[in-house]
Each structure stands twice: as C-alpha cells, then as structure tokens.
Amino acid sequence: MRVDGREQQQLRTIHIDTNYLKHPEGSVLISVGDTKVICTASVEDRVPPFMRGEGKGWITAEYSMLPRATEQRNIRESARGKISGRTMEIQRLIGRSLRAVVDLESIGEKTIWIDCDVIQADGGTRTASITGAFVAMTQAFAKLYEQKAIKKFPITDYLAATSVGILKDIGAVLDLNYAEDSKAEVDMNVVMTGNGEFVELQGTGEEATFSSDQLNELLAAAKGGLMQLFELQKSVLDEKIIELIEGNGKKEEAE
Amino acid sequence: MRVDGREQQQLRTIHIDTNYLKHPEGSVLISVGDTKVICTASVEDRVPPFMRGEGKGWITAEYSMLPRATEQRNIRESARGKISGRTMEIQRLIGRSLRAVVDLESIGEKTIWIDCDVIQADGGTRTASITGAFVAMTQAFAKLYEQKAIKKFPITDYLAATSVGILKDIGAVLDLNYAEDSKAEVDMNVVMTGNGEFVELQGTGEEATFSSDQLNELLAAAKGGLMQLFELQKSVLDEKIIELIEGNGKKEEAE
C-alpha cells in the first residue's frame, strides 16, 4: 500500500479551476493532490527574433515556484540572479510538449506565453503544469478564435502528462507524490496526446537502472492515468471547443 | 463619484484567508478588491551574517508579482537576472514596517522570511502585502510560542497599511485602485500601528506637489481606513493572540 493509501495505479484527486485570474487570456489553478499550480496563457502579437517573417506562431513556457511552495524555503531565482538547470529543463519541456498539439502555422506571428507558478509543491509539479497549461492555452485560443483574431482553431488534440515510478517494495506506481518521488528507484514523466501517442518520454534511473519489462509496466500505468486526465480536461472545456479539437484530430488522421 | 462607485473615504472589499498554504509557518491570501497577494512567513534558525552573535532576531521581506498579475505580461525578474528598483523599494518597506511592531530581542537569533507574491494586481499591492504579512507573521510567531521555541510573544501592536491620494476632480480618496492610482496627482502610502502612530509615511507628488492642508486631509483619510483594517485583522486572529498583543501594548505604554 502507498503512503497516502492509494492503489498502485490510482491518480491523486485532481481539480482544474478555470478562469482563475482576471487579466490573462487563459488561466487555471490545477491541484493534483497537494500540488497546486497557477497556469496562465498570455498572447503577444509578435514572435521571437529568430522566427520573424516566417508567418508562424510560437509557444514558450516559464516555470517557477513560490519560495515557500516547499517544505524548506528556497531562495528566489530572481534573488540568485540566475535560473537553475532544473527550472530550465522544466520550462523547455512544457513549451515543447504544448507545441506538439498546436498548428503553429495557423496562428500567424503570435507568441503564447505560458506561465506555470507553483503555489504549493508535493511532487509532480512539471506534469501538473503541462496538464493545466493545456487548458489555459486552450482558453486563450478560444478567446482569439471568438474575436476572429485567428481563422482556424489551432489545437489538434488533448495533451496531458503524469509521472510513474518504481518503488522498492511496491513496484510500478502512478502519479508519485513528493514522499514517493524522493524514494523512487526509477522516475518517468510521460507526456501523451489524446489519441495515445507519446510526445515526451523521460525515464531516469536514480542511481539505478531499469529493464525493458519494467519500462513496459511503467508505460501501461502512465497510459491508464493519462486517459483519466483527458476526461477531466474535457469536463472543464466548452462543448464547442471540444468539437473544434476533435474535428482537427479527425482531419489529421484523414491526411 | 469614483470609477468603481465607492465613496471618497471607502475601502474596497477586503478578505484575509488564513492558513492558505500547507508548508509555511504562517500564510494568508489577502484580497483588497481585485488585488490578491499570497503572504507567507517562514522561520529560519539563524540571522544574516551582519547580525550574528547579538542574540536578537531579524525580519526580512521579499516581494514579487506573477508575470501576468497585471494587464500586460511583465518579464520575470529571474529571467532578467536582476531585481528592479521598484521591487527593492517595496521589499525594504515591508520588512522595515513589520520590524516596528516586533520585539526582536525576544525571539533570539531567528530570521522570519516574509514572502509577498502578488497573484493579481489592481493597485495597492504594497499596502495589501503589509496588511496581509502582519497576519502571516503573527501566525508564525503563534506557532513558535505554542512550541515554546520563544518565551515571550514578540508582537507589540497591530500593523496595517493603506494608500491615499488626490484625484483631480474628486479630491482626497482612500485605497486607490489601479485606474485611480495611474491618474492621481499625489500618492501616499501610510503604515500605522494599532495605537494610531505612524511607522512609515511616503508621499509623492507625481510630477506635481501638495500643500500642508492637503497633507492633513490625506492623513485623516488614511487613519479612517487603517482603523477598519485593524478590526479586520483582529477578526481573523485567535482570541489568545489578541490578548498577547494587547498585553504587550499595555506594558509598552506603562514603561
């Protein structure tokens, strides 16, 4: 049995509060157990210098934690004057993942800034960020689409992420909390689209290794959790948006 | 009449949610109208190098805004690699203000880190931070006192802050929102203790000046608002804590 009483394949309780803030084009507060992240999507009417003139858009993400999101207070990265390697890895992962389900050509030279700010951390902050940011981004695109600032709704599929890992006496478990994460021998983050394809797969033996069989077990557990996350995302999105996304998905398959 | 329909001397609607987060020793979410700030208090068992060996404690504050707390997205200070002058001014102000109502000798060589993170901004973020941080700090000290980690409850009075300003066609107004703040000719932040004494007074003619009479009008408006804020603070604090604070206040007066 797990520390918090869950089954091996059981997700924590998850909520997504939409339109959480007043100013951003899209914003949610996602809670995955005690992990809480504010995800916002902001639209800027230009792209970074390296992309100008190509006529396509860009999605970029930033990630941060409040200093006391964690058990011990962390020094702010602004006070340190630099961003840690961990933060950079995470924000690159979030941006790359979201870009996989967006047709960047169809939004023109716009940048969508995704901000994921962890208010409270209890493991899985990067996967919660991706799952929440997908919803915030979707709402920002819905707003642009409604205002006719974009002609085509650009999202082609759902996108969510979760973690899986191997615990010594338990085996493969889904959606690790912080206590589990710090003891796990293998830790894997899986980002998947609604149709069950992988976008990112990052598995790490923490001073340990894992076999092909263990890999398969982990992937199966992840897939089970992700399917529930897609259902949750649908439950907070407008019917109209769901139709647009699923319509895009079918077109893609047909091609 | 004011843009949001308030009277000249009327505060916005204010809420203080206590114990907002799981990890910090004290934490609140304060809303002053649409301005929302998470204030946390973290206890560290040592003081900064310049104070070691003196046997007394320290209170220091950090302030930040989520990038999309505002109408336009701001670049993160961690991404810029440096903290702006405005941020520094605000965090110095918060720390200095809180230290005015704490008997630093009585807490020993501990640092209380105050973090004020603005989730949503609509004017008055620095004064909301002070009013909220006072409550978070009080709860952290209550926890230390309960655990007998400090012998004496160190807070000697209530502490709150508000803004006042002069608007062209209206005159002196209390608790400016962002729309008012950007048009005000004079802008003043007042930090006060429960017994009506000033801790900080920062008045600025924004490319304008103000007379002694205007100053007096502003101070009267501020005092009115602050008295309501002290009542609000008391309404969210434990009876026992209120007794301790007021007991300390009486001792001080007696001296």
Place this chain on the structure above:
Amino acid sequence: MRVDGREQQQLRTIHIDTNYLKHPEGSVLISVGDTKVICTASVEDRVPPFMRGEGKGWITAEYSMLPRATEQRNIRESARGKISGRTMEIQRLIGRSLRAVVDLESIGEKTIWIDCDVIQADGGTRTASITGAFVAMTQAFAKLYEQKAIKKFPITDYLAATSVGILKDIGAVLDLNYAEDSKAEVDMNVVMTGNGEFVELQGTGEEATFSSDQLNELLAAAKGGLMQLFELQKSVLDEKIIELIEGNGKKEEAE
C-alpha cells in the same frame, strides 16, 4: 545640545561650487558639513524607449558613493555586479523630485542625466544630492536655452531637500549628520519647492513610531531649513536664470 554644537533647528555649513568640472553641461560640488557630493547634469538628445514619439523630455538620476566615502570601505557596486536596494531607492527619489519642477513638454525628446557621486559621506547624502543636482540641472538648461536648443526655460520653481529627525534626549532636529542619523528614532526626508509645497515626504520610524504631533514638529523644522537652502541656491544662480524661474512660477500660479 547636538554632538557638533548646533542648535536643534540649525543647518550645517553649506557650500555649492558651480561649474566644478570641464565636460558636463552642468556640474557642482556641494558640501553640507562634511558630506560632499559631485552633481553633474548631462544632456542626451533622445529619450528612453518607453517615451519615444511623445515629444516630451525625461530626467533620470544615478547615485553612487566612492568606496571610501565612508568610515569603512564599501565594496563597489560594479564589483558586486549589482546595485543595492538603497542606491535604487535614492536614485529614483532624486529623479522623481527633479521632474516635479521641470516642464518636460517644453524640452522636447531630450534626457537629462543627473549623476550624484558622493566623495565624502557624513549623513544626508540623498538630500544634499537633490539640492546640488537642482543647481547642476539649472545650469544645463541655461546652456541649452542660451544655445536656443530649447525655446522655453523649463524650470518652474526652486527645489531643495533636507532631513529632519527625532533624537532621544533632544527632540526634533534639522539636517542630521551621520552620528545623529544612526541614533535617530525617526528619520524624515523632505523635498520641497520654493513656494513651500511638498514634492516628497518620506518618514520612517526606525524600529519605532511617531505621532501626529511629532510629525508636525518635524515638518516645521524642515520648512525652516529649506527656506535657507532656496536662498543659497539663488545666491549661486545668475540673475537672468532667477528671473526665468520666478517668471515661470508666476505664470503657473496665474493658471
């Protein structure tokens, strides 16, 4: 009696040497007792990016101390790689104060850079900087006006600053030196225009508080000192410049 033998309401000996340096458009060495500051005004033919195209000018200030301006040598901010919060606060205050007496519209898209470099520090460096910078700036505008680079002389009133504070056994005192400043319970900087209006008021209880009565006493002391500083400024300015400033002042009142 005060440590240096002055009366409570007495300023230190003050000198302003004008045209102190060869290159800047305006430059003074101001001494306020043992505090010595070089203030220069430099004209640049453009404004910062956020102001371009508005047709109005800008005044910005930088402040620094030589490493050994003080009793103990300080590490240079260039060596640290960042500017302290204190420096930022001071340079923002100087710039904001000077802008209050300049008609920015009338100078076109020019920036006046004010540099205040403290050669020797003995308390009151920020107020000495403002009082001296006003003269350096005036001379720079006089040069531009003479060269017909600006059509209207833009300064609308005198501007000076001083400090006041409360000392334990003495009460309210004017123009604190370093020894007094470090012991003062309350410390207040007052920036005023020649017609007796406030531009900035920054009062701080240093781990202490102050009452309304004390505030009034401090403001009276400040006003007395400032009136002497305006006289000193006039004594080092050309007759012609004095006429231009006072002419502008009368026009303003008439409006």
Place this chain on the structure above:
Amino acid sequence: MRVDGREQQQLRTIHIDTNYLKHPEGSVLISVGDTKVICTASVEDRVPPFMRGEGKGWITAEYSMLPRATEQRNIRESARGKISGRTMEIQRLIGRSLRAVVDLESIGEKTIWIDCDVIQADGGTRTASITGAFVAMTQAFAKLYEQKAIKKFPITDYLAATSVGILKDIGAVLDLNYAEDSKAEVDMNVVMTGNGEFVELQGTGEEATFSSDQLNELLAAAKGGLMQLFELQKSVLDEKIIELIEGNGKKEEAE
C-alpha cells in the same frame, strides 16, 4: 539510404584516444563521425556542501562547445554571462548517467569533475560525451585505485549512450548526424549499462508524436548500437580494469 551512405542500424566510425592530455587524471578524445569531444576526469578531495559529512563521493559534469565547433559561430556562454538551458540539461544528464554505474559510497568524500568540451559538432554530442566520459572516469578511478587512494574499484558496469530517431522516408535510424537530427520527427537518447538495462531514456516528438510500436523499434536499434559501443570501450581499457568492472557486476547480480 542515409545522407552519408550508412545503413539504418549502422553507427558512424568511432575512435577513442585515451590519455589525450597531460594534466587530468583521465582524458580522452572521442570521435563519433565528425563529432569530436575532449572528455576529462578530475579528482577533487572534497564534495559539494550539501553532501559533506555523509562519507560518500560525487560525480558532476560540465559540458561546453568551442564557439566554432558548429557551422555558425556561437557566442561563448562566458561572454553571455550565463549558461543556456540546453547546456544545463546536457550536463545534468551526463552527471546523472555516470553516477548510475559508480558505487559512490566506496570512494569517500571525493568529487569527480567530468568536463566534456566539444571541439567539433556534427550531431550526437551529448551521447558521445557520455560514452567518452565513461572511459575518462574509468581511468581516473584506475589511477586512484593504483595509488590506493580508494580501496575498492567503484565502477559496477560499462556505460554508453547513443541516439536513435525517426526520419520521414527512412524510418528508425541509429546514431543521427547533424543533418539527420535537424530533420528527424522523433529523437531519442538512450543511456544503457553493459548488462542491457536503461539508465536514461529521453524521447521527444519534435512537433510530432510517436506510437508504442515506433518506440519499440527505436529501442531495439539503440540496443544494437550500444552493444558495439561497449565492445569499443573494452578495447581501450586495460585488461585489469575490465576484470575489476566485471567482477563488480557479478557481485551485484549475486546480491
């Protein structure tokens, strides 16, 4: 057929020149096709602050490219004043991978600094770095073991890395060069131990996704290449070192 005429499952020509430099405890020049990396291992007699007193060692890696290792010259990270997210990701990956085959307890409070400096880049610099760094690290430990500075030879298995990817008209390919890497739809880095277990698995759909079947194809290709890399590593290591590594491996299995 691939751009350079290789079969889908064919590695590029690989050389490892050992003892490449005079000063480091271990050093190699590894060439994987036109990719050339200098890998060094340096021994320091202490561990980072967060590990002191635990009696175990640490392995940390740094990665850099000469500015003109690439087709276009890159700005040096020292000139930029900060390290890019890509560099941070790579050096964290190298360090984590190497630690998976070292018994850190057995080396005491020592840090092994791994430096991977890319002299010439043509794709696969991070995997070449891991494969080369393993040999440099092994030689450094061999030196310590010979000098009796460590009692037990700490390496428990071989470690190598390679990349696999999916090219549009070709399918799964092994060991991508730069031209292939920039066109690949899916890109995966696999770090493996000599006994065929995974240490790291990082698969990314580059604005694309991949299925479970594709994943299996990629993993099979990677495994084939990695087995050849282990043989190459053995061919440049001393007979004695090979015995020590394989002895450790057998002991581990027995446990």
Place this chain on the structure above:
Amino acid sequence: MRVDGREQQQLRTIHIDTNYLKHPEGSVLISVGDTKVICTASVEDRVPPFMRGEGKGWITAEYSMLPRATEQRNIRESARGKISGRTMEIQRLIGRSLRAVVDLESIGEKTIWIDCDVIQADGGTRTASITGAFVAMTQAFAKLYEQKAIKKFPITDYLAATSVGILKDIGAVLDLNYAEDSKAEVDMNVVMTGNGEFVELQGTGEEATFSSDQLNELLAAAKGGLMQLFELQKSVLDEKIIELIEGNGKKEEAE
C-alpha cells in the same frame, strides 16, 4: 641549464597543424612544447555597432582555457558568470596585435572572430595564441580572397609572439614554460612583425624591477626566437599566400 634542458635562447619544439577543424574558415592546432591551443578564424558579414557605416572591417579575439588545461582544475568562466581580468587582457592583446598587420579598409564591413582555446597549458599560452591565430586568420583571408569576397589580400606582414624573462641564477631566457614563468623575476611578452618592428611590448617586474641593460638583453633574445617563428609560419603557408603577404610588405615600404 634550464629545467627542461634547453639553452637560454632556445625555443621549445613547435608545431602548427593547419585546417584542424571542419567548420571554421581558418583553424590550427599550435603546440609550443606542452602548450596546445586551438586557434580558429570565423568570418561574419558585419561589424560591431560602433563601426557601422565606415566601410572597414574589424578583428576581435576571444581566449579561453579548458577547465583542466592546467595542473589544477579551474572553474569555467561561464559557470562563474564573468570573465576574469586576465582573460580580458589576453583577448584584447590578441585582437590588437592581429589588427596591426591587416589593412582593415580593404576587407569591407566584415568581422574576423579569432577564438583561441587552450587545450593544454604549460606557459606562454597568450604568445602561442597570437602565433597560431596569425596562421588561422591568414587561411580565412585566403579563402575569402579565393572566393573573391575581398579584392585585395589584406595581410601586410607576418606576426608572431614569444615570451622572454629573467631567471635568478640563469639570466635572460627565451620562451618560458610554466615552471620557469612562475619563478621569473621579470616577464616580457613581445609581439613583432616579420620586418622586425614591435607591435606590443609588455614587460613586468613581478614584485621586482629591471634595468635598461636587462631590457636590451631580453629584446635581443625575443628577436632571435621570433625570427624562427616567422620561418615556421612560412613553412605551413601556401607559396601563393607568402607572395601576397610579401608583395604587400614591399608596397608598404615603398610608400
């Protein structure tokens, strides 16, 4: 006798491997004894902002050492976040020296970036960098000249550098290795053109001084070594390039 058995006036064994790397327009690996430096020349089709519109080119140099080029590992300057004074001095020296033998007018608005990366250090890295960079730069210009990207071959003379110094019991010596350099009382770097004129002369008494006679002795030793370095440079350059350089030299003399 010297530590490595050389005569006082004897250079170490020197090799210049040309076309060392695939991407840069010019690249060499120069070895001076155990000192090894990769020198590359990269062509960029624009000049720094301060030179735009003048129609002439620029040559700039950067210098770095691999962390373990030395006996003790050094922290990377990218990790420190800033470039040391020593590095800045050296890269300014390299750039200035090379510019002395190039007709910058004749290359148009191009920048030649010289990168000198020390792979292994044993004294004299800055002089080896200059001697090697001259050859890399020459090859880059040869490529531009061949491609008709420049009309005139811009190099007007050979350029090389060496060090001389005074050792306590030996006297003036040529081409100091690290062991000698750290004990030398006087240390001088001499940069000279093929016709025997000085470009740079940097002599330093290391907590010591030197007389006019000693200066003359050092300069004579340097000249002897430099003449051999020019011969070595010629031996690795194309006959055609040699003719172009020497033709330019004669034209200059005739003027």
Place this chain on the structure above:
Amino acid sequence: MRVDGREQQQLRTIHIDTNYLKHPEGSVLISVGDTKVICTASVEDRVPPFMRGEGKGWITAEYSMLPRATEQRNIRESARGKISGRTMEIQRLIGRSLRAVVDLESIGEKTIWIDCDVIQADGGTRTASITGAFVAMTQAFAKLYEQKAIKKFPITDYLAATSVGILKDIGAVLDLNYAEDSKAEVDMNVVMTGNGEFVELQGTGEEATFSSDQLNELLAAAKGGLMQLFELQKSVLDEKIIELIEGNGKKEEAE
C-alpha cells in the same frame, strides 16, 4: 608644436593635494593637466583567501571613472553589471606596480585597498593614478608605522608612471593629453622606481608598429618626465618618510 603649446619633452602642470578626504588612511587629489583623480588607500586587517596563513600582506587596486569624467557620458559599470576589460587591465596594472616597491612580508596579513576614481579625464588617467596612489599608499603606511601597527616602514623606493607616444608630424612626446593620445601611432606607459629601474613597460602600436630606435627615444623621454615626478612626490611627503624610504633603498642596494 603640440596642441597645448608644450615642448615635446614637457610634462603638463601637476599638483598633488594630500589628505584630500576625511575617512581614508591615505588620500590625494592628483591633477595632471585637466586629468583629475582621487586616490585613496584603505587598510583592511586581513588578506584575500588565497594568501591566508602566509604572514604577508597584499596591495590591490580598483579604478573607475565618474560617468561624466569624459566628453561623452559613459554608462556606469555598476549599471552594466560588469567591469570592462579596459578597467580590469588598469586596476591590475596599478596593483602590480605598487607591489613592486613594497616589502609585503613586513606588513603582516593586511590588505591595502587602493581606489583611483577619475573625476575628470583628459588622457593619462592610469599613469596619474599610479603616481597619485603611491602618495596615498605612503601616507597610509606612515599612519600604520606611527601607530606601531607595523614595525618596519615597508616602502623601498619611489614609484611613478607616465605615458610617452609617437605623433605623426612631431615624433616622440611626453605625457600625452587626450587629443594627442587619440592620434598617437604608438603609445607607451612606463612605470619606474626612483632609482631608474623599470617596473612595467607597456608599448602598443595602435594599428601601427615601432622600431628599436623609436623605442629608445620613447624610453629616454619617459625617464626625463619620471625624474620630475619623483621630485614632486618628495615635495609633498614628510621629511621623516623620505628618510625611511631612502634608508630602505640603501639597505636593498647593499644586499
């Protein structure tokens, strides 16, 4: 004739005002024509980490210019967040030069911080800094010697610096002002001790070269100027200090 009417071998008018500031152990304002530098010497009772435990002292220098010391205002290095290569070169030169005439063993583990702040620049700021800093440092040591904080007076000779250069139509000139410096073909800084020995010799052909004959002419001109500078230094030093320096010099010669 030179732009300012001087003879080729003529120094500008030079003044050294001693005890210029109140706080530092030694301080001067040196003027060399229109170049004005404040040089201070501060004593710290410890040495940098790399020297601890050796029982000897250290002398280190910092150099800076006020932003408007020059014709055009320069951005402060503190605002840029980094120190330029030129500044680093100059401060390393000043420190190294001063250390050549001080017996560091005799002062114990103390650091002398030399600060050279250029108030007004008109060429030759680095040589004026050295000449002035020598006097400031001497006064700081005199104070330590008087207080018996050091047993032996540590200065072994005078130290001064000047510049020489070659101007197109004039030839070798002494002590270049800014107008001359910017046109000079060759520029050389010479640091010398009172007994006529070189400490530093830095000659640079500014996109030009110079012959041995020109070198000799430059050195003769420099020596002539330096002898006058030593006389000036003596004229502002106490008789007692002069005796101590010259006594040390004789002892050294005798050894």
